[in-house]
Amino acid sequence: xxxxxxxxxxxxxxxxxxxxxxxxxxxxxxxxxxxxxxxxxxxxxxxxxxxxxxxxxxxxxxxxxxxxxxxxxxxxx
Amino acid sequence: xxxxxxxxxxxxxxxxxxxxxxxxxxxxxxxxxxxxxxxxxxxxxxxxxxxxxxxxxxxxxxxxxxxxxxxxxxxxxxxxxxxxxxxxxxxxxxxxxxxxxxxxxxxxxxxxxxxxxxxxxxxxxxxxxxxxxxxxxxxxxxxxxxxxxxxxxxxxxxxxxxxxxxxxxxxxxxxxxxxxxxxxxxxxxxxxxxxxxxxxxxxxxxxxxxxxxxxxxxxxxxxxxxxxxxxxxxxxxxxxxxxxxxxxxxxxxxxxxxxxxxxxxxxxxxxxxxxxxxxxxxxxxxxxxxxxxxxxxxxxxxxxxxxxxxxxxxxxxxxxxxxxxxxxxxxxxxxxxxxxxxxxxxxxxxxxxxxxxxxxxxxxxxxxxxxxxxxxxxxxxxxxxxxxxxxxxxxxxxxxxxxxxxxxxxxxxxxxxxxxxxxxxxxxxxxxxxxxxxxxxxxxxxxxxxxxxxxxxxxxxxxxxxxxxxxxxxxxxxxxxxxxxxxxxxxxxxxxxxxxxxxxxxxxxxxxxxxxxxxxxxxxxxxxxxxxxxxxxxxxxxxxxxxxxxxxxxxxxxxxxxxxxxxxxxxxxxxxxxxxxxxxxxxxxxxxxxxxxxxxxxxxxxxxxxxxxxxxxxxxxxxxxxxxxxxxxxxxxxxxxxxxxxxxxxxxxxxxxxxxxxxxxxxxxxxxxxxxxxxxxxxxxxxxxxxxxxxxxxxxxxxxxxxxxxxxxxxxxxxxxxxxxxxxx
Numbered sequence: 001x002x003x004x005x006x007x008x009x010x011x012x013x014x015x016x017x018x019x020x021x022x023x024x025x026x027x028x029x030x031x032x033x034x035x036x037x038x039x040x041x042x043x044x045x046x047x048x049x050x051x052x053x054x055x056x057x058x059x060x061x062x063x064x065x066x067x068x069x070x071x072x073x074x075x076x077x
Numbered sequence: 078x079x080x081x082x083x084x085x086x087x088x089x090x091x092x093x094x095x096x097x098x099x100x101x102x103x104x105x106x107x108x109x110x111x112x113x114x115x116x117x118x119x120x121x122x123x124x125x126x127x128x129x130x131x132x133x134x135x136x137x138x139x140x141x142x143x144x145x146x147x148x149x150x151x152x153x154x155x156x157x158x159x160x161x162x163x164x165x166x167x168x169x170x171x172x173x174x175x176x177x178x179x180x181x182x183x184x185x186x187x188x189x190x191x192x193x194x195x196x197x198x199x200x201x202x203x204x205x206x207x208x209x210x211x212x213x214x215x216x217x218x219x220x221x222x223x224x225x226x227x228x229x230x231x232x233x234x235x236x237x238x239x240x241x242x243x244x245x246x247x248x249x250x251x252x253x254x255x256x257x258x259x260x261x262x263x264x265x266x267x268x269x270x271x272x273x274x275x276x277x278x279x280x281x282x283x284x285x286x287x288x289x290x291x292x293x294x295x296x297x298x299x300x301x302x303x304x305x306x307x308x309x310x311x312x313x314x315x316x317x318x319x320x321x322x323x324x325x326x327x328x329x330x331x332x333x334x335x336x337x338x339x340x341x342x343x344x345x346x347x348x349x350x351x352x353x354x355x356x357x358x359x360x361x362x363x364x365x366x367x368x369x370x371x372x373x374x375x376x377x378x379x380x381x382x383x384x385x386x387x388x389x390x391x392x393x394x395x396x397x398x399x400x401x402x403x404x405x406x407x408x409x410x411x412x413x414x415x416x417x418x419x420x421x422x423x424x425x426x427x428x429x430x431x432x433x434x435x436x437x438x439x440x441x442x443x444x445x446x447x448x449x450x451x452x453x454x455x456x457x458x459x460x461x462x463x464x465x466x467x468x469x470x471x472x473x474x475x476x477x478x479x480x481x482x483x484x485x486x487x488x489x490x491x492x493x494x495x496x497x498x499x500x501x502x503x504x505x506x507x508x509x510x511x512x513x514x515x516x517x518x519x520x521x522x523x524x525x526x527x528x529x530x531x532x533x534x535x536x537x538x539x540x541x542x543x544x545x546x547x548x549x550x551x552x553x554x555x556x557x558x559x560x561x562x563x564x565x566x567x568x569x570x571x572x573x574x575x576x577x578x579x580x581x582x583x584x585x586x587x588x589x590x591x592x593x594x595x596x597x598x599x600x601x602x603x604x605x606x607x608x609x610x611x612x613x614x615x616x617x618x619x620x621x622x623x624x625x626x627x628x629x630x631x632x633x634x635x636x637x638x639x640x641x642x643x644x645x646x647x648x649x650x651x652x653x654x655x656x657x658x659x660x661x662x663x664x665x666x667x668x669x670x671x672x673x674x675x676x677x678x679x680x681x682x683x684x685x686x687x688x689x690x691x692x693x694x695x696x697x698x699x700x701x702x703x704x705x706x707x708x709x710x711x712x713x714x715x716x717x718x719x720x721x722x723x724x725x726x727x728x729x730x731x732x733x734x735x736x737x738x739x740x741x742x743x744x745x746x747x748x749x750x751x752x753x754x755x756x757x758x759x760x761x762x763x764x765x766x767x768x769x770x771x772x773x774x775x776x777x778x779x780x781x782x783x784x785x786x787x788x789x790x791x792x793x794x795x796x797x798x799x800x801x802x803x804x805x806x
Contacts, residue, residue: 022299022330023145023576024577024579025331026143026296026330026334027140027141027577027579028579029330029331030140030141030143031140031179031579032178032179032182032338034331034334034338035335042361043364043368045466049469050465050466052364052368052462052582056178057176057178057179058176058179059360059583059584060579060581060582061462061578061581062577062578062579062580063465063577063578066578
């Protein structure tokens, strides 16, 4: 179990839980980020604060500070 | 005549909804606003193959019908047809085949409401490239609604879609709807409890609609939402059910969303057929360069450089041409009309006013052409991605970057460009600070003052040329003030809940020139119709302010002087004398005008900044447009009519100008104070007209004017008095 914000670039994981504010949680879930959903961390922009996630064939980017609220079960890869 | 049936066109953002809209309507459309909020609403007419007609309106792109802000709420109101919006007879949902499952989430919500639905399946060609296809019949059977593959790019499927719409409107296509989903008896109890307190006209007697709206309320209502028209009883019931659920560790929202995705995985996913193994997409390869921390930034800055270079220089010939045409018109009027007030009104009020509106078009069209291209190919989302770090520091979203930069060219198109941001708060903050960026109209004023008051040879620290360093300093200064103002306004007046950024990076695709050009023209049209009128009226009002009241005594004096000159002089001497009399006359008219009197009344207010009444008049004249400052100063100082910032005689007059006690008015310190004032004051009625147009209220343009003027006054005061205290004079 780890935070989405801590995943290294190129790794895959499965979503465990979305926390944080209600509207943030709702919006991520409505985009299909539900417990059990597989996802991949495509890119981290370390000079910035963003990460790019691929989930259900769709590319989303989140601020790292928000991605801390997303718990994943990561397998290194 | 019976009212035409209403069709609403819904879909996720970035699914090609606009091009399908254009295909369906044949490109003819009206652009209006949703009531109360400035969110554009496009509507057009559908010609059905059966011979009938229907009206189609687009629904703002959204991932879901649930909402938190008033803007997001529009989508649900438009689909469900709750006041103030009319109820659609049919909803076309555009579903992007390459993102089928996520898009089905919205389609499922629409179908759940029971409104007759047709799914328009787009991007099937792109999906085929990744080795997959959608089984259209299977999808239609699962959703219980017709599904028609369409291509916005080629137009294929448009006729079939129109035919299907016609059949569904005529009731010829039974639509059983999807198999119901549920997540167990507890959720059904919540839905019944919430459904029971919905206003009766919401559900309209349909149990299916009631259940869908209960889901909507449970997902949307929140302690701090901005939803409108939600009765208190409904709010309380939603909160009560949530509280009740949490006692048994249930999360109603998660249950609804999971149940819907459960349906999608079970039913929708079966329509997705893998034909061959997927290939790595071009998007991934492009992004590895375009989002690269170094290369991506470099390319972006290069692109921005190109865009702003073009706003400054490519628009120049067109602007010059427009100015030429209006000068020619004005000359034509002068040639055929007798001298007098009516002629002045036509040339200086009417022609100048219309010209002052049209002259913005080249920059507006160019900017929207570039923005349209960036949006259409998917790059705009990357801009937001790259710029988020910088903009976040001042409490804004990455998308605010392009409007802010555009402010360097002209605030008017930049204000119109704030529409690319979804949140009202972000749009407002950006709109309120964009006019602080040093626009191209300030450039002639800086040029005049710097050239007149600072020595060409002078250097700072022995190597930095003073003149060009000052120019750069003015730009840096205005940018820093704009960023600071954004940070302050965002934390005070526009303080709102911090909204986490969730940004979709859509796949790149070829931009469609047709839809880019159409959007560009529609924005230009909006500007002409809505801000144009205000600009025209203000130009005429300013002309009147600076021309009235006339003074018959002075007029006869000048007529006499002219007569004497004509009688005694000839050739070049006569011309020179006539010109001298002419400029003296305009100076007297101006001095005596309401504007001139205002300048003198204001003198005590601006004296602490080091300005005299003549500068005051120039500042009033500059309100029409800043570049007018230069020509108004020309008139005030009685230099001939045609002055520009390069005019040597105007620079001379500035240097010679003295206070009654004989000290020079224009010292370098006054010049600096004046430049700071010009940089910060909102002396541009076109900007105010654009803000009025975007916010539909006079409150915000007034606020903008007040805060910028106060800021300018204070900053100039600090510069001038501080400079004097430090011993500069």
